[in-house]
Amino acid sequence: MNILSFWKSNMNNTVSYLLMIFCAHIYFSCKHLNSDTEKMLTLLPNDESPKVLSAIPGMGDTGLPRSQKIVILFDKPMNVNSCVQSFSIAPNTQGYFELTDYSLTFTPSTSWNYGTYTYTLTKNCESKSGSDLREIQSASFSIGEAGTAGSYPALSEVLIHTGTTEGCNGDSPTQSNLLSDSLTNVCMGTPIGNTIIFRFSRPMDKQATMAALVFSPSLMGSYTWISDTVLRVLPDFPFVYKTRIHFNLSTQSTDVQGIKLQAPVSGSFYVGTGNLLPVISSLTLKADTLSNCLQGVAASADLTTTAIANACLGNPTSNPIRITFSRAMNQIQTQASITISPNLTGTYSWSTDNRSLTFVPDVKLSYGTRYTVSVGTGAVTVDRVYVEAASIYSFAAGGRANEAPTVQAIGVASQGCATSLPGTGNALGGNWLSGHCFWDHTLPLLSASAYQFRAGDSGSGSIGSSASCADSNTDNFRIIFSNYMDLNQTVNAIRLRRLSPPGTILQLASWNWEDCQSSYPYGCRVINLIFSELEASCNGSSAFGNASTLGDFNLLRSDDTQSGYPFYMITVDTTARDVLQVPLSSSFHFSMEAK
Structure with a gap:
């Protein structure tokens, strides 16, 4: 308590003491001392009015916490209800009061917002004796720093x-x-x-x-x-x-x-950049010659970049299929999304980095079968990124898959007709001296007169005349097939007949195969056909290949006949089969003019 407060609180005793000393010297004038003292004291301030001894926060306090309480202490017992009604704060803030006879405490219901507040306690706050508060109590304070007042975070x-x-x-x-x-x-x-x-x-x-x-x-x-x-x-x-x-x-x-x-x-x-989409980096298996496959030294081929038609059946006992992804994959979901058709049983194993899956079939692959490997959209990485689309790949085991064989080209041996697949024809046809085959599968078939060959038997042969009866390659027909063919069944499916009268009796005198594969299941794609006519001069009039005539390996020469005569047709029927016993897709008929 300061000196002034001490003096004010003891002012009555001090005045009475001074008056008593004064009256001791002037006795006769102090007969009515008590009554006069009371009259004199009525001129001094009312000491019954309560005062605020202290208040927190004080005027101008800044940087206060958001949990700050307002606490006011009084010097006399107070009528707490009147004080609560006399208290206000701006901006208006909800809160609750804690009260004693000598104190009032206000606590906000929620933390203060940062900014400046002003609280006020009016004189209507009374003591228990009914005296009003001597002075209005008011103070402004700031929660946090006031520098950001009026602006917003962004x-x-x-x-x-x-x-x-x-x-x-x-x-x-x-x-x-x-x-x-x-x-x-x-x-x-x-x-x-x-x-x-x-x-x-x-x-x-x-x-x-x-x-x-x-x-x-x-x-x-x-x-x-x-x-x-x-x-x-x-x-x-x-x-x-x-x-x-x-x-x-x-x-x-x-x-x-x-x-x-x-x-x-x-x-x-x-999200427009698919930089983490998993893709199949490679799909590899062994594809090589039969010899290398059986020895276990076959080369690997990548099905994502190469068409494989000669996959090993086993290398030597099995042919693992390995799928490698660009990112680490979820093993269970990815493996479940992979199918192989026709169905193969086998075992799966993953690399330690979860990027490569290897499938080892339980049995060898089937020769000539086309297998399809599919990776569905359920394939997903370990961090939940799915492939964007399904991927489908296929390969043939051991050789061309079950595609029906066809006649790819036809010509005669004297031409520049190929001795291996593929042969090349000409859109205008040609004769026996052309630098190409008569026809290939990419061209339309023309009339018989567009394709001309020369029969080899001039008609001047005689018994025992071997020179005049020697084979001429201008009437040796060459057929090129798309697949490796079964030799016996294919030869038996080929026929030649004369269309123009008079008719003749024709027979296949000899044949040979070219463009053959040396490994199982073997087979060839090019056949050379040598026909003979019974009516040819070197055959006489009895039988083909008479020992005394040395036989004949040519058709009857007819270059002295009129234009458009005679015509021959060569036929390959559907009993012709490839090495996988797949029949010719349809019968083949080809007509020519002999000149």
Whole structure:
């Protein structure tokens, strides 16, 4: 208590004491001392009025915490109800009171917002004796710093990685601000997740800001404040390719002084770079000659880049199929999405990095069978990125698969007609001296007169004349098949007949095969056919191949006949089969003119 307060509180005793001393000297004038003292004291202030001894916060206090209480202490017992009614605060704030005879305490219901407040206690606050408060009590104080009063926090930028596949997977992907740009090339990840950076204009209330941030579709991830103004969101998984992701930051986001965003902030971006999509890097198996396959030294071939028609049946006992992906895969889901047709049983095994799956069949593959390997859209990486589309690959085991054989080309041996697949024809046809076959499967069939051959028997032969009866290759027909053919069945399916009268008797005198495969199941694709006519001069008039005539290996010479005469037709019927016993797709008929 200061001196002035002490003096005021003891003023009655002091005055009475001085008056008594004065009256001792002037006795006769002090007969009515007590009554005169009372009259004199009525001129002094009323000491019954209660006073405020102390108040917290005081006028001008700043930087106070958001939990600050207002506490007022009195020097006399007070009528607490009158004091509560006399108390006010601006801006208006809800709260509750704690009261004793000598104190009043106000506690806000929720934490103060940052800013300036003024509380007032009027004179209507009375003591228990009914005396009004001597003076109005009022004070202004600030919660936090007052420097930001009148302004709002703001979201300055939202950064995310964008670019090409190479850029997203590189060491320095591009960061773009989606608040200022329309982003349609956002990376799925860089390389795992694509970090989103939220940068604010001033320090933020971390919990309130994270609670105010919402993504659609929902985004699971870790939220980390790398400073008071920067929030980093790292998704648990890569973004889904070709999806649009939205975010909204509501006004429940506040700065450290409790000041809210002036308005909510929203934005979106499109995941347009599929840099983390898994793809099949390779699909390999053994494909080589039969000898190398059986010796276990067959070369590997990649079905994603090469058409395989000679896969080993086994190498030597089995032919593993290995699928390698660009990224680590979920073993169970990916394996379940792989099918092989026709169905094969076998065992699966994965590499330690979960990128390569190897399937080992229980039995050898079937010769000539075309197998199809499919990887469905259920194949997914360990971080939940699905393949964009199903992949389908096929290969033939041991040789051409079950495609029906056809006649690929036809000509005569004297031409430049090929001795191996494929042969080449001419759109205008040709004769026995042409530098190409008569026809190939890419050309339309012309009339018989467009294809001319020369019969080899001139008609001047005689018994015992071997020179005049020697074979001439101008009437030796060459047929090229698309598949490796069964030799016996195919020869028996070929016929030649004369269309123009008079008719003749024809017979296949000799034949030979070319363009053959030396490994199982063998077979050839090119046959050379030598026909003979009974009416030819070297055959006499009795029988083909008479020992005395040495036989004849030519057709009857007819270059002295009129134009358009005679015509021959060669036929291959559907009893012709390839080495897999697949029949000719349809009977083949080819007509020619002999000149």
